[in-house]
Amino acid sequence: MKKVKVAILGSGNIGTDLMLKLSRSPILELTTMIGIDAESDGLKKAAEHGYEVITTGIDGFLERPELADIIFDATSAKAHIYHDEVLRKAGKKVIDMTPAAIGPIVVPPVNLDEHLDADNINLITCGGQATIPIIHAVHQVQSVEYGEIVSTISSKSAGPGTRANIDEFTQTTTRGIVEVGGAKRGKAIILLNPAEPPILMRNTIHIQVEEEAKTEEITASIREMEKEVQSYVPGYRLRQEPIFDGKDITVFVEVEGVGDYLPTYSGNLDIMTASSVKMAEEWAKHKVANIPV
Amino acid sequence: MNSKRDIVLTEVALRDGSHAVRHQFTVDQVKSIAKGLDDANVPYIEVSHGDGLGGSSMQYGLSLTNEMELIEAAVAEVKQAKIAVLLIPGIGTMPQLKEAAGLGVKMARVATHVTEADVSAQHIAYAKELGLETVGFLMMSHMASPKKLLEQAKLMESYGADTVYVVDSAGALLPHQVKERIALLKEHLTANIGFHAHNNLSLAMANTLAAMEAGATRIDGSIRCLGAGAGNTQTEVAVAVLDKMNIHTGIDLYKIMDVAEDLVAPILETPQEITRGSLVLGYAGVYSSFYLHAQKAAERFGIDSRSILIELGKREVVGGQEDMIMDVAAELSKRKAEVAV
Structure with missing residues (x-):
């Protein structure tokens, strides 16, 4: 199966932990790390690992939308409102790890199946x-x-x-x-x-x-x-x-x-990043399964 | 009557005392006590679930009466006293504070564990926005060094707290430790300094005096010692002691004694005294509200409540972690059973 391309928006603790987890996914291919602080540890690590690094935030990504189909938003609730708007327009799937909760709220083993067609899903807390x-x-x-x-x-x-x-x-x-x-x-x-x-x-x-x-x-x-x-x-x-x-x-x-x-x-942070990977993998499988051959 | 106050007392029996009656206050009890306290010229009366707004839970005990009804009842009864509420971020929320303010509450006390003041920033600022007098309430103060306490107190002051309290939630501090902490805060803060005691080591009154000597101008009392663990500084005792020291609380001694004897004593299930359980709270430095929960867990698992509390002290649990009581009790009982086999 061809891997589905993903990007991480936000280079803080969550984004960086997520980067390491995604590198092990058999289904997802992390291509890009998006941040606004070129000096952040997260972006530096991303460059070391050979990922594309965008330091101009969401706008920089929108100039190169082919880099990913699924975006993990690990920024803040406030920033997510804008991100959601522009990413929807760009036809991207978004996993919202902030407390913004614009899209359906999801816990993978409970209700992920119901929301595989949503454009934006939220991880609650x-x-x-x-x-x-x-x-x-x-x-x-x-x-x-x-x-x-x-x-x-x-x-x-x-x-x-x-x-x-x-x-x-x-x-x-x-x-x-x-x-x-x-x-x-x-x-x-x-x-x-x-x-x-x-x-x-x-x-x-x-x-x-x-x-x-x-x-x-x-x-x-x-x-x-x-x-x-x-x-x-x-x-x-x-x-x-x-x-x-x-x-x-x-x-x-x-x-x-x-x-x-x-x-x-930090099990509290780990469960968030692990759950988001699980969601994206299920999403990717669903997407691939639905592509007419 | 001389209402000039050298020291400002907040009566906490209708909040901290909620623990001692397992959160079973009725509207009538709150009305009669608030009226009596107001008539005795007590300046502030705190009314909330023992764990503050939103505390009604399986974790801490469900309230018999919605606290908003109790707050409303107290507000309606008082002529001069101001009604205060406690809010612990993580348990209570800003919408609840807004609701309380709408009912006529005049003071918000925002509480955090002694090292976690930064979670109170929004709540203190919001309380100010609502026009409330604000207090930052640093719980379990014995668990941090005076230097750390000062750093956290400064944070609360920077968020807009009019007063910062050193809160001895476990009743574990000794007078010289209280003095050291209060003096340090007094030296570096412009906010009023307050002190909240628990009587688990029979030091509530002594510690309150030590705090005042070091510069505290706000103190807490609980009438008839109606508070968590062995209760707090007994209000009527404090009024008498301070009167003998020629320090004016503005509170009428005979009236406050009568409220204690006639209105509060009858609602206590057992008299507030220093039992071995509450003594261990102070000795091990454990949150006073754990007292009744530990007794219940001890009974259920057939172990000594002291061993539960000592273990909790070792694990450095903080206020609000009542769930650890059952967890530790189950573990200790399992260990005991294994040893027996």
């Missing part, structure tokens, strides 16, 4: 990617009345973007718990922990189902989902068996990164 699969797994067994997630990340892995968008984190994740997870009501909390050495990303998922929880079926469904997420985020795992108490279920999940550009404690 790291907390959303880590927890919504579990809520959905429970929802497949019993109707979820309420889903509440608490993500704790190491202070070191929370960059200025995360810190300035903390309200957006809770709001967008809550939306995902309901719209994608299937819960009737949702709530999201994010905590930063400065302990040294930095802690792994931890997520606690509190779920309330309609009636007395079906312990065995739910546990099996959660374990199956754990495996599915592990297929693209290897460091994703339950810390222990789910805890049941009547209608209440508590699940503890931790995410260890693979340590590409970011250290292994």
Whole structure:
């Protein structure tokens, strides 16, 4: 199969980590790294790896649109609004890794199939990617009345973007718990922990189902989902068996990164980049499958 | 009555005390207590879920009554006192702050862990925009060096905080440590300096005095010690002590004693005292709100709540990480079972 060409917009931590992950994809061919700061570590690394480097941002890319069919936007919510507009016009597919959430919000093992034809899909948040699969797994067994997630990340892995968008984190994740997870009501909390050495990303998922929880079926469904997420985020795992108490279920999940550009404690960033690669690969397969031969 | 105030007290029983009653305050309780506090001339009364706006959750405990109803009720009862709210970014959001401001709240206290002040920038600025008096609230202050604390306090001041609080959330600081921290802030900040104590080591009053000696002009009290863990600096005690020192709080001593005895004492499930559990909070430096959650987890997993709290202290968990209690309890109980086999 011919690889589908992709480009990364944004040369920060996420963009650079993504670059390393894409280099391993059997389906995607990273051609270009787009940034606005020629001195950034990300653009320098891209040049070292032999990728095309564009230092004039989106406008520079639009002059050479043949470089990629899928663009990963790892900039900011504000910048994404403009990027979305011009990339749509240029007929490009966009994976939105910012909290802008203009297009459908997607968690790969839950609803990616439904949105393979969308021009722009959004990744929600790291907390959303880590927890919504579990809520959905429970929802497949019993109707979820309420889903509440608490993500704790190491202070070191929370960059200025995360810190300035903390309200957006809770709001967008809550939306995902309901719209994608299937819960009737949702709530999201994010905590930063400065302990040294930095802690792994931890997520606690509190779920309330309609009636007395079906312990065995739910546990099996959660374990199956754990495996599915592990297929693209290897460091994703339950810390222990789910805890049941009547209608209440508590699940503890931790995410260890693979340590590409970011250290292994940054599971929160790793799950975002890994999920975005998964999305683009599925998209690429879909696109190729739909090309008339 | 002499209402000149040398020191400004914020009563936190209707917020921090929410932990002690497992967030089960009713509108009637809030109304009668707010009215009593207002009548005793308490200047500020904080009303919110124990974990601030939006805190009602399975993680921290669901509120019996929507906090906005409680805030509205308190606002309606007071004549001179101002109603304040607590907001912890990551838990509560700006739209919730706006809603509270719309109900008549006059002061926003924006809280972060002592090393994470930068997540409060937008919320403090927004509170100012809403016309609120603003306080930056640096929780778990014992976990950072005075130098780090100063750096973070300066950030909060730069965002527009009128007052910056040193918050001893674990009740772990000793008087000389309080003095050192407050004095350093006093020297380098122009904002008012405040201090919030917990009584887990029976030092709340002493630490409050130490803070005042070093330059704090804002203090927190909880009437009848109605706060997380062993409670805070007992308001009526502070009023009496300060009165003996000829420091004016503006609060009527007899009236505040009566509110404590007649209105607050009856709603306490058990009297606030320093139990072995709350003592361990201060000793291990653990967030005071963990107290009742740890007791519950200890019962469920058949282990000693002290061993849970000590383990949490070792792992340097921060405020809000209540989910770690169940996680650690399950792990300890598993370890115990393995040893038994």
